Amino acid sequence: MAKAPVLTPRADDFPRWYQDLITKAELADNGPVRGTMVIRPYGYGLWERMQAEMDARIKETGTQNAYFPLLIPESYLAREADHVEGFAPELAVVTHGGGKELEEPAVVRPTSEMIINEYFSKWVQSYRDLPLLINQWANVVRWELRPRLFLRTSEFLWQEGHTAHATYEEARDFAARIHRAVYEDFMLNVLAMDVVPGRKTVRERFAGAINTLTLEGMMGDGKALQMATSHELGQNFAKAFNTRYLSKDGRQELVWQTSWGSTTRMIGALVMMHGDDNGLRVPPRLAQIQAVVLAIKGDETVLAKVRELGDRLKAAGVRVHVDDRTDTPFGRRAVDWELKGVPVRIEIGPRDLENGTAMLARRIPGGKGPVPLDELVALLPKVLEEDQALLLEQSRERRESRTAEASTFEEAVEVATAGGWARIPWAVLGEEGEAKLADHAVTVRCLVAEDGSVPDADDAPGNVAVVARAY
Numbered sequence: 296m297a298k299a300p301v302l303t304p305r306a307d308d309f310p311r312w313y314q315d316l317i318t319k320a321e322l323a324d325n326g327p328v329r330g331t332m333v334i335r336p337y338g339y340g341l342w343e344r345m346q347a348e349m350d351a352r353i354k355e356t357g358t359q360n361a362y363f364p365l366l367i368p369e370s371y372l373a374r375e376a377d378h379v380e381g382f383a384p385e386l387a388v389v390t391h392g393g394g395k396e397l398e399e400p401a402v403v404r405p406t407s408e409m410i411i412n413e414y415f416s417k418w419v420q421s422y423r424d425l426p427l428l429i430n431q432w433a434n435v436v437r438w439e440l441r442p443r444l445f446l447r448t449s450e451f452l453w454q455e456g457h458t459a460h461a462t463y464e465e466a467r468d469f470a471a472r473i474h475r476a477v478y479e480d481f482m483l484n485v486l487a488m489d490v491v492p493g494r495k496t497v498r499e500r501f502a503g504a505i506n507t508l509t510l511e512g513m514m515g516d517g518k519a520l521q522m523a524t525s526h527e528l529g530q531n532f533a534k535a536f537n538t539r540y541l542s543k544d545g546r547q548e549l550v551w552q553t554s555w556g557s558t559t560r561m562i563g564a565l566v567m568m569h570g571d572d573n574g575l576r577v578p579p580r581l582a583q584i585q586a587v588v589l590a591i592k593g594d595e596t597v598l599a600k601v602r603e604l605g606d607r608l609k610a611a612g613v614r615v616h617v618d619d620r621t622d623t624p625f626g627r628r629a630v631d632w633e634l635k636g637v638p639v640r641i642e643i644g645p646r647d648l649e650n651g652t653a654m655l656a657r658r659i660p661g662g663k664g665p666v667p668l669d670e671l672v673a674l675l676p677k678v679l680e681e682d683q684a685l686l687l688e689q690s691r692e693r694r695e696s697r698t699a700e701a702s703t704f705e706e707a708v709e710v711a712t713a714g715g716w717a718r719i720p721w722a723v724l725g726e727e728g729e730a731k732l733a734d735h736a737v738t739v740r741c742l743v744a745e746d747g748s749v750p751d752a753d754d755a756p757g758n759v760a761v762v763a764r765a766y
Contacts (some may be wrong), residue, residue, distance in 0.1 A: 356428065496739050707732075
């Protein structure tokens with residue numbers, strides 16, 4: 296009788312495979328309140344690595360971290376009409392505290408434009424106070440009707456940046472810098488994710504923004520996932536909160552603003568873009584454990600060699616974990632590490648020691664073979680970089696092979712509903728065609744220029760709409 300697979304095969308049921316993997320790789324569990332989640336240590340370790348890489352890039356732009364309250368007076372949201380309308384269906388509202396009804400209800404933070412702008416209006420007085428560049432790492436609550444772990448949960452973790460500038464041009468350029476130098480660089484060079492940078496349509500842009508820049512990734516089933524966004528807010532919030540500065544020539548001027556964010560959704564993207572039927576495949580530059588050294592048996596000589604090799608790899612800069620739990624069967628441990636997507640397993644038993652070798656198993660390309668013990672420390676960095684590059688190449692090949700050019704609305708819908716992406720001239724699709732896409736559960740993911748760059752305007756000549764079904 297054939298042995299049942301550890302995970303539901305992706306080709307049989309992609310959503311079930313995703314849920315199986317989240318559970319069996321010990322990334323997260325459902326929380327006690329519908330739509331919430333408990334992020335388990337291995338999943339949170341991925342988020343910590345994402346935080347570290349992103350935080351370094353954010354700080355390189357001159358942005359500083361701060362923290363703002365979770366509870367926001369309800370009246371704040373009414374100050375920017377488009378913003379409150381966009382978030383109204385998702386709000387969680389606190390009406391009682393300390394056993395009494397509150398004089399004014401408080402909204403649990405869905406995003407922080409409102410409360411941050413309240414303080415920006417106090418902190419900005421002169422052109423000398425600009426630019427004001429603030430980021431916070433926090434949680435937010437947006438009541439979700441159809442939750443799915445990491446992808447859509449009522450509470451999730453994120454970073455949100457908020458900035459104020461003296462001119463439109465400075466704000467525009469800073470939003471573009473975050474889009475390119477923080478988000479795109481991180482996704483390509485750390486997450487090994489091929490992404491399409493583009494501009495959201497008016498219909499899809501962030502509530503209260505004058506422009507939204509996005510990065511869209513293709514998942515293993517061909518659907519799109521919005522990975523991160525950077526918004527030009529214009530002066531909409533500055534007007535609502537009267538955020539003004541005294542210019543060099545003595546005039547009171549409204550500031551120009553941006554906001555930008557990325558979330559724990561990236562962990563879901565990691566699963567769906569790189570995972571296979573055996574589990575996760577974690578990019579080596581992201582992995583909190585790049586290599587695990589496994590003792591096959593509880594032989595003292597084996598255990599000593601495993602621990603010594605672990606120390607040598609750690610000294611060489613490899614993030615390594617020594618698995619000497621020989622009271623747990625080796626096969627079970629190997630499957631667990633494969634599920635978790637650790638890039639490299641180094642397996643050592645008595646016979647390996649006799650031969651002066653270790654078995655090197657590479658999770659990303661697959662396969663395993665013996666390697667001389669005295670070559671492992673020098674070999675591993677090269678192997679990890681090769682596998683990092685391979686993941687990016689595979690994600691790019693998937694997107695390119697499943698993206699088709701369309702010249703009509705019908706062709707675009709056919710491609711998208713068949714599990715691919717369609718590129719159709721925006722002049723052909725237009726806002727009317729975009730509205731009709733909703734009848735087929737399809738959306739315009741972004742607009743790109745003919746050469747693949749980010750267009751300067753919604754109606755720039757030659758704009759191309761990238762059309763797909765999405766999470």
